[in-house]
Amino acid sequence: MNEVVEKTGLLAEPAGKGVVPRTDAVTAKKEPRILVCDGNEAAAWGVVLSRPDMVAVYPITPQSSLAEYVAQFVADGVLDAELVEAEGEHSVLSVLHGAALAGARTYTASCGQGLAFMFEPYFRTPNLRLPIVMSIVNRDGITPQCVWGGQQDAMTVREVGWVQLFCETVQEVLDTIVMAYRIAEDRSVMLPVNVNHDGNYLSNGIVRIELPDQAEVNDFLGTPDVNWHAALDPDRPMGVDPLTGGATGPGPALFVGYRRGHCEGMQNALRVIVEVHEEWARRFGRRYAPLVEEYRLDEADHALVTIGSMAGAAKDAVDAARDRGERVGLIRIKTLRPFPLDAMVAALDKVRAVGVVDRAVSYGWNSGPVHQETLAALQHCRHRIPCLSLIGGLAGADLTQTHFERAIAETAKLLDAPCPREPVWLNAEDR
Amino acid sequence: MSATPTIAFDPARCDGCGDCMRACASAKSTHGNTAQSRIRIVHDDEAGHWGVAQCRQCGDPRCASVCPAAALAKGDDGVVAWDAGRCVNCLICTAGCTFGGIAFSADEGHVVKCDQCAGAPQCVAACTRGALRYVTAAKLYNRWGELEDLFVPGLGGCQGCNTELIMRHTLRRVGPNTVLATPPGCIPGMGSVGYNGMLGCKVPVFHPLLTNTASMLTGIRRQHKRKGRNVTALALAGDGGAGDVGFQSLSGAAERGEQILFVCVDNEGYMNTGAQRSGSTTYGAWTATTPIGDSARGKAQDAKNLPLLMMWHGCEYVATASTAFMEDFYAKLEAALDASERGFAYLHLYSPCTSGWRFPSASNIEVARTAVETNFAVLWEYRREQGLTLSRDIDDPLPVTDYLKLLGKFRHLDPAQIAHIEQHVAEQAQVLRELAGMRSREGKRIVCHPSDSMAVDLDQ
Ligand code: SF4
Ligand code: SF4
Numbered sequence: 005m006n007e008v009v010e011k012t013g014l015l016a017e018p019a020g021k022g023v024v025p026r027t028d029a030v031t032a033k034k035e036p037r038i039l040v041c042d043g044n045e046a047a048a049w050g051v052v053l054s055r056p057d058m059v060a061v062y063p064i065t066p067q068s069s070l071a072e073y074v075a076q077f078v079a080d081g082v083l084d085a086e087l088v089e090a091e092g093e094h095s096v097l098s099v100l101h102g103a104a105l106a107g108a109r110t111y112t113a114s115c116g117q118g119l120a121f122m123f124e125p126y127f128r129t130p131n132l133r134l135p136i137v138m139s140i141v142n143r144d145g146i147t148p149q150c151v152w153g154g155q156q157d158a159m160t161v162r163e164v165g166w167v168q169l170f171c172e173t174v175q176e177v178l179d180t181i182v183m184a185y186r187i188a189e190d191r192s193v194m195l196p197v198n199v200n201h202d203g204n205y206l207s208n209g210i211v212r213i214e215l216p217d218q219a220e221v222n223d224f225l226g227t228p229d230v231n232w233h234a235a236l237d238p239d240r241p242m243g244v245d246p247l248t249g250g251a252t253g254p255g256p257a258l259f260v261g262y263r264r265g266h267c268e269g270m271q272n273a274l275r276v277i278v279e280v281h282e283e284w285a286r287r288f289g290r291r292y293a294p295l296v297e298e299y300r301l302d303e304a305d306h307a308l309v310t311i312g313s314m315a316g317a318a319k320d321a322v323d324a325a326r327d328r329g330e331r332v333g334l335i336r337i338k339t340l341r342p343f344p345l346d347a348m349v350a351a352l353d354k355v356r357a358v359g360v361v362d363r364a365v366s367y368g369w370n371s372g373p374v375h376q377e378t379l380a381a382l383q384h385c386r387h388r389i390p391c392l393s394l395i396g397g398l399a400g401a402d403l404t405q406t407h408f409e410r411a412i413a414e415t416a417k418l419l420d421a422p423c424p425r426e427p428v429w430l431n432a433e434d435r
Numbered sequence: 436m437s438a439t440p441t442i443a444f445d446p447a448r449c450d451g452c453g454d455c456m457r458a459c460a461s462a463k464s465t466h467g468n469t470a471q472s473r474i475r476i477v478h479d480d481e482a483g484h485w486g487v488a489q490c491r492q493c494g495d496p497r498c499a500s501v502c503p504a505a506a507l508a509k510g511d512d513g514v515v516a517w518d519a520g521r522c523v524n525c526l527i528c529t530a531g532c533t534f535g536g537i538a539f540s541a542d543e544g545h546v547v548k549c550d551q552c553a554g555a556p557q558c559v560a561a562c563t564r565g566a567l568r569y570v571t572a573a574k575l576y577n578r579w580g581e582l583e584d585l586f587v588p589g590l591g592g593c594q595g596c597n598t599e600l601i602m603r604h605t606l607r608r609v610g611p612n613t614v615l616a617t618p619p620g621c622i623p624g625m626g627s628v629g630y631n632g633m634l635g636c637k638v639p640v641f642h643p644l645l646t647n648t649a650s651m652l653t654g655i656r657r658q659h660k661r662k663g664r665n666v667t668a669l670a671l672a673g674d675g676g677a678g679d680v681g682f683q684s685l686s687g688a689a690e691r692g693e694q695i696l697f698v699c700v701d702n703e704g705y706m707n708t709g710a711q712r713s714g715s716t717t718y719g720a721w722t723a724t725t726p727i728g729d730s731a732r733g734k735a736q737d738a739k740n741l742p743l744l745m746m747w748h749g750c751e752y753v754a755t756a757s758t759a760f761m762e763d764f765y766a767k768l769e770a771a772l773d774a775s776e777r778g779f780a781y782l783h784l785y786s787p788c789t790s791g792w793r794f795p796s797a798s799n800i801e802v803a804r805t806a807v808e809t810n811f812a813v814l815w816e817y818r819r820e821q822g823l824t825l826s827r828d829i830d831d832p833l834p835v836t837d838y839l840k841l842l843g844k845f846r847h848l849d850p851a852q853i854a855h856i857e858q859h860v861a862e863q864a865q866v867l868r869e870l871a872g873m874r875s876r877e878g879k880r881i882v883c884h885p886s887d888s889m890a891v892d893l894d895q
Contacts, residue, residue, distance in 0.1 A: 057658060057661055058654060058657065058658060058661075060654075086657045086658070086661055088653060088654070088657065088691070089691070090650060090653075090687055090691075091683060091684070091686065091687030091690070092683060092687070094646065094647060094650075094683065094684070095647060095649075095650035095653075095683065095684045095687050095688075096650075098643070098644070098646075098647035098650030098651050098653075098654070098684060099650045099651070099653045099654040099657075100654055101643075101647075101650075101651050101654060102650065102651035102652060102653060102654025102655040102656075102658070103654030103655065103657065103658040104654070105641065105651075105654075105655065106614070106654065106655045106658035106659055107658060107662070108654070108658040108661070110654075124644055124646060124647075125644060125647060128644065235639065235641075236614045236639040236641060236655055237614075237639060238611060238612045238613060238614065238638060238639055238666055240639075241611075241634075241636070241637055241638050241639045241640075242634065242639055243627075243628045243629045243634040243635075243636065243639075243640050243641065244628075244639070244640070244641035244642070245628065245641060245642045246628045246629040246634070246642070247623070247628065247629075247642075
């Protein structure tokens with residue numbers, strides 16, 4: 005890694021030294037540095053560029069190398085941040101609670117069982133309106149014992165109130181982490197953001213990416229200081245999180261106030277996510293659909309709905325099907341929370357059937373969680389269209405172009421026949 | 436009425452020279468004979484130091500209350516004045532005073548007592564050793580008396596609970612440049628974090644989760660330090676939030692040497708939620724979840740020794756204290772605050788619970804004192820450089836039963852259970868004795884922290 009550090013010249017120009025205020029225009033655009041790395045290292049570079057005050061880490065597969073990269077960057081002086089090697093994920097997020105309440109920009113990463121262990125403070129983070137950015141290197145749940153990819157972790161916590169973004173590529177992981185700070189710290193949002201990238205696929209797959217220039221990122225992010233939000237400052241004593249609620253008195257109304265404010269912050273995030281992605285595209289030349297990506301939906305009869313890295317193989321399958329003359333497209337959800345209802349309805353309105361591919365299951369619905377989200381969105385569409393649940397990629401299983409060709413074929417059947425209530429298990433026959 | 440001055444005596448500084456007596460006698464008597472002095476310095480052979488017999492200018496003077504002639508009365512200046520016109524020379528006042536503060540003078544033919552020389556006491560001026568000081572009463576009782584009380588009045592504690600005493604004195608000493616964490620338990624229950632917008636505290640205060648107090652303080656302390664500010668990160672936590680479900684974060688922060696002052700107010704159970712058992716509940720105690728029945732007789736296990744566990748983390752400072760020994764508590768608080776500038780400081784306070792332990796609300800301090808005097812709770816101190824030291828002699832304790840009989844939670848104990856407790860208390864005392872005397876083969880004091888030579892100096 006030191007080699008990479010030297011190659012990129014960042015050692016000579018440590019991040020976090022000197023605060024550059026945000027300006028409206030970027031004058032001289034520098035040649036981007038090129039890195040060959042996996043998604044975990046890309047995420048760590050996204051952290052370096054974002055210049056957090058405090059990073060707390062605890063290793064868990066497949067996130068571990070991300071924690072290692074961040075620790076190494078701190079050790080090398082590339083990242084000027086407080087590093088807390090806490091004794092577990094529960095404390096990792098709790099340390100960041102304290103830091104954020106003292107005005108820090110913060111970062112951590114987790115997944116799977118680590119996220120489960122972190123759940124108590126995780127549950128509390130958005131209610132405290134702490135703009136913490138946290139990667140989830142998505143991992144399936146145990147039992148059976150499994151340390152591989154899957155999105156059961158993030159899907160299980162989607163009602164907790166974090167903003168949840170899902171990346172398709174390694175480059176998008178890096179870019180989205182930087183953007184996440186703008187979203188989280190926007191004063192109309194002030195909510196924590198999960199940047200999800202699929203374990204194994206993105207965490208370990210090595211590709212060529214561009215590393216944005218630090219000065220340009222500084223200009224994009226502005227001062228790494230959310231001190232206006234620092235509630236635990238002896239200069240202005242206040243109590244954080246008093247006992248609130250109860251059946252009588254001002255408690256219930258106060259509680260409703262908190263909940264509604266949180267809901268409003270979530271809805272505001274939809275606008276902010278779009279604006280931030282737009283500005284990113286303008287400044288750095290890489291454009292991502294902020295909420296819902298519509299891929300080849302022009303004149304499409306049916307479409308797949310995907311989320312995360314699986315969209316890559318799915319797009320290849322769509323391209324191949326288009327080459328054969330099938331009118332099929334793809335809808336990729338980048339933002340799952342807040343749910344981009346309008347964007348999703350606009351995309352769904354363009355087709356007559358959809359097949360939703362999930363990398364997680366929803367017990368009790370006998371389908372996948374994104375499938376349910378899509379069903380709920382369909383309620384607001386002009387027409388009622390069939391919506392099939394397909395589940396694959398559990399426990400790191402490969403979702404190849406062949407699997408998506410089957411998914412397209414199953415979805416095409418909906419155009420002429422009733423929609424099955426059973427999910428299609430894409431890896432059930434794999435050997 | 437504002438605080439009034441009084442004359443304070445420090446035996447540690449007195450060498451018995453008698454200058455104060457000579458100064459008083461020449462100011463107050465015609466003969467200048469020290470027998471006429473209103474202050475008398477006497478040697479306490481048992482204690483091995485000099486003591487003082489002198490009027491304390493009591494707030495509620497016994498001399499005045501026993502005087503049949505109303506010749507003695509406390510004035511607005513704080514001095515208990517003697518009125519020659521009313522005195523009938525019965526000398527009953529000399530029997531009323533337990534301090535030897537008023538005595539019959541044969542030369543004068545009546546009782547004489549200290550009048551503080553109208554605000555300029557000659558004895559204090561004459562004392563070159565600094566053993567006599569002329570100070571306000573508040574300073575006498577508490578040398579931090581002039582510090583601001585950082586909790587609001589009217590905290591909602593149970594009647595007779597000493598936790599409010601602990602909270603007020605701790606925060607008063609630690610001061611306003613503090614962020615305070617009060618995890619779920621009695622302390623936020625008293626209103627430190629407030630109810631529905633009403634804050635109970637004048638420093639920034641928060642309600643961590645029961646599980647993560649030390650972790651949150653880690654982030655707070657480090658972030659303020661990063662910004663160049665030296666803010667005290669203080670926890671006032673119960674034993675559950677410290678030693679049970681909160682132990683992981685406590686242990687992690689201690690191992691990392693975070694600069695935190697963690698005060699555990701140990702009332703040996705989950706008292707705020709209805710007196711359930713915790714890992715700190717002692718053997719045999721009744722709690723709501725270790726009830727008395729045909730097949731159970733209170734808690735079946737001994738308490739975990741949380742302060743000793745903390746000591747083995749190699750903390751900067753660990754000590755146990757009790758509200759029955761306030762001066763010791765203050766000294767330890769001071770040391771812990773100082774140590775928290777360098778690393779993790781842990782202070783364990785034995786805190787009797789009137790409602791959960793079932794004793795009358797007036798007896799809290801008596802219970803606390805008896806716990807210490809019977810070795811049920813031992814006061815000790817650990818410093819990185821000195822190792823463990825006992826704060827008071829534990830070799831001649833009162834019988835443990837003196838303590839057990841004070842508490843309703845032990846009412847059901849049978850002889851076998853009492854024997855178990857007696858043995859456990861004796862064993863714990865022995866362990867502490869041995870830890871306090873621990874030496875290496877070379878005779879060096881053994882302290883339990885990693886060698887400082889392991890620290891890496893990055894500048895070299
Ligand atoms: S303290 Fe003052 S008034 Fe009292 S005996 Fe001494 S000199 Fe006299
Ligand atoms: S004479 Fe004794 S009882 Fe009277 S005020 Fe002085 S110390 Fe108190």
